[in-house]
Amino acid sequence: MTQFDYDLFVIGGGSGGVRAARIAAGEHGAKVAMAEEFRMGGTCVIRGCVPKKLMVFAAGHGAALDEAALYGWQVEKGRFDWAAFRHRLDAELNRLESIYTRNAETAGVTIYHQRAEVSGAHSVRLADGREVTARHILIATGGTPFVPEPYRGLGAMTSNEIFLMDRLPGSMLVLGGGFIACEMAQVMQGLGVQVTQMYRGKQVLRGFDQDVQEHVAAALVQQGIHLEVNTDLTALERLRDGRFRASCTQGRVREFDAVLFATGRVPNVAGLGLEAAGVQLAENGAVKVDAYSQTNIPSIFAVGDVTDRIQLTPVAIREGHAFADTVFGGTPTAVDHADVPSAVFTRPEAGTVGMTEEEARARGPVEIYMASFRPMQTSFIGAETKALFKLVVCAVTRRVLGCHIVAPGAGELIQIAAVAIKMGATKEDFDRTIAVHPTMSEELVLLRKPVR
Numbered sequence: 373m374t375q376f377d378y379d380l381f382v383i384g385g386g387s388g389g390v391r392a393a394r395i396a397a398g399e400h401g402a403k404v405a406m407a408e409e410f411r412m413g414g415t416c417v418i419r420g421c422v423p424k425k426l427m428v429f430a431a432g433h434g435a436a437l438d439e440a441a442l443y444g445w446q447v448e449k450g451r452f453d454w455a456a457f458r459h460r461l462d463a464e465l466n467r468l469e470s471i472y473t474r475n476a477e478t479a480g481v482t483i484y485h486q487r488a489e490v491s492g493a494h495s496v497r498l499a500d501g502r503e504v505t506a507r508h509i510l511i512a513t514g515g516t517p518f519v520p521e522p523y524r525g526l527g528a529m530t531s532n533e534i535f536l537m538d539r540l541p542g543s544m545l546v547l548g549g550g551f552i553a554c555e556m557a558q559v560m561q562g563l564g565v566q567v568t569q570m571y572r573g574k575q576v577l578r579g580f581d582q583d584v585q586e587h588v589a590a591a592l593v594q595q596g597i598h599l600e601v602n603t604d605l606t607a608l609e610r611l612r613d614g615r616f617r618a619s620c621t622q623g624r625v626r627e628f629d630a631v632l633f634a635t636g637r638v639p640n641v642a643g644l645g646l647e648a649a650g651v652q653l654a655e656n657g658a659v660k661v662d663a664y665s666q667t668n669i670p671s672i673f674a675v676g677d678v679t680d681r682i683q684l685t686p687v688a689i690r691e692g693h694a695f696a697d698t699v700f701g702g703t704p705t706a707v708d709h710a711d712v713p714s715a716v717f718t719r720p721e722a723g724t725v726g727m728t729e730e731e732a733r734a735r736g737p738v739e740i741y742m743a744s745f746r747p748m749q750t751s752f753i754g755a756e757t758k759a760l761f762k763l764v765v766c767a768v769t770r771r772v773l774g775c776h777i778v779a780p781g782a783g784e785l786i787q788i789a790a791v792a793i794k795m796g797a798t799k800e801d802f803d804r805t806i807a808v809h810p811t812m813s814e815e816l817v818l819l820r821k822p823v824r
């Protein structure tokens with residue numbers, strides 16, 4: 373029998389890779405190695421969910437001070453001290469990175485802190501030139517921000533750089549309409565930056581329920597962001613003083629202190645040796661896998677953003693875990709990608725699970741239950757921002773096919789709604805549940821008549 377250096381070699385120490393390595397080694401006793409070329413923890417921990425959410429909290433405290441003043445508190449609001457925040461953020465990310473490293477090592481995983489590339493069906497080449505063999509290889513290299521060709525090399529930021537700014541700019545152009553663009557636009561505005569958000573599509577949050585798109589867009593505008601949809605960048609120039617001059621399809625030319633491209637992410641496969649090893653890729657570069665995350669090369673598997681199924685941390689983790697159970701635990705496990713809940717951490721947040729109204733209508737008759745109102749907490753102080761609670765119900769089976777919430781704490785609420793929906797709850801199950809009063813989410817069980 374062929375002898376390999378390892379049972380498993382994982383390329384990428386992010387959400388999916390770390391979970392797969394830890395379960396394979398710690399629970400199933402496999403001999404596992406992993407390569408990470410940047411920092412352990414990957415996008416989520418180092419330059420995604422975690423630093424983003426901490427910035428959301430930071431911006432939220434500013435808004436809370438404004439609200440407190442309107443409630444009657446005597447508050448003196450100063451400027452946001454980015455340097456102090458950065459200092460704390462760096463320390464927190466270092467702490468988390470060392471926890472990820474320690475947990476993997478405790479499970480018995482050997483970590484190579486360098487780049488690795490696939491050199492064959494059972495071999496990997498490390499950046500230091502060593503060749504390592506493994507019975508199985510797991511590609512967990514994630515994704516990377518996409519910047520359109522003409523604008524590369526100008527010094528504009530992506531989400532990779534935004535957490536590393538030395539100081540806050542006075543003004544910022546945010547390009548893109550996805551969840552990262554919306555969150556970053558609002559965080560920056562909340563920290564005192566003048567933000568223009570430009571998106572070439574007709575509404576932000578493409579793919580989300582249309583009512584969610586409209587509620588979030590309205591909130592962005594109400595909070596002072598210059599939101600320009602149906603507008604594309606036509607030229608970007610770096611000026612001598614370091615600022616940017618941007619031209620757009622509407623003909624306007626403006627200058628900004630900083631520019632953030634949040635124009636999508638692409639699978640991280642460049643130079644990974646996958647084509648040479650015969651691994652099939654989709655047109656956009658994503659590694660093609662079956663339900664068990666196996667590629668067309670039987671010894672090579674892939675999980676997480678590099679497979680471009682659903683680009684979310686909990687999905688990558690679930691895929692990594694299922695891979696380890698399938699290959700090393702003797703329990704073939706396919707991940708169920710249906711009804712995955714997700715949140716957009718704008719102010720208010722959006723939380724969503726299941727089908728949008730548009731998706732559900734395409735499949736059959738539906739009833740739409742919806743409440744849109746100004747929440748008590750902020751309407752008291754005159755804020756116009758509206759909350760949304762929406763259920764998409766199958767008119768035949770009565771099952772709730774989708775739940776969409778725009779409200780403070782929607783990210784927390786949708787997790788619970790997702791359990792009910794995953795269990796197959798009907799509209800009548802929601803109806804027989806007694807409300808918690810006074811809350812916003814009581815609307816979910818008080819929606820009596822369909823609006824359409």
Ligand code: FAD
Binds near residue numbers: 424488644685688
């Ligand atoms: P990653 O976490 O990206 O890990 C891949 C790792 O592989 C990286 O550490 C990389 O350095 C390493 N690597 C790549 N190539 C090599 C190589 N050749 N050799 C060695 N190492 C390599 N998801 C949510 O669920 N909720 C959120 O709120 C959320 N917010 C986000 C905000 C931002 C700004 C961004 C960018 C993403 C956000 N995401 C969020 C998405 C989430 O971060 C990803 O879905 C998740 O990190 C994917 O995990 P992964 O294991 O596939 O890849």
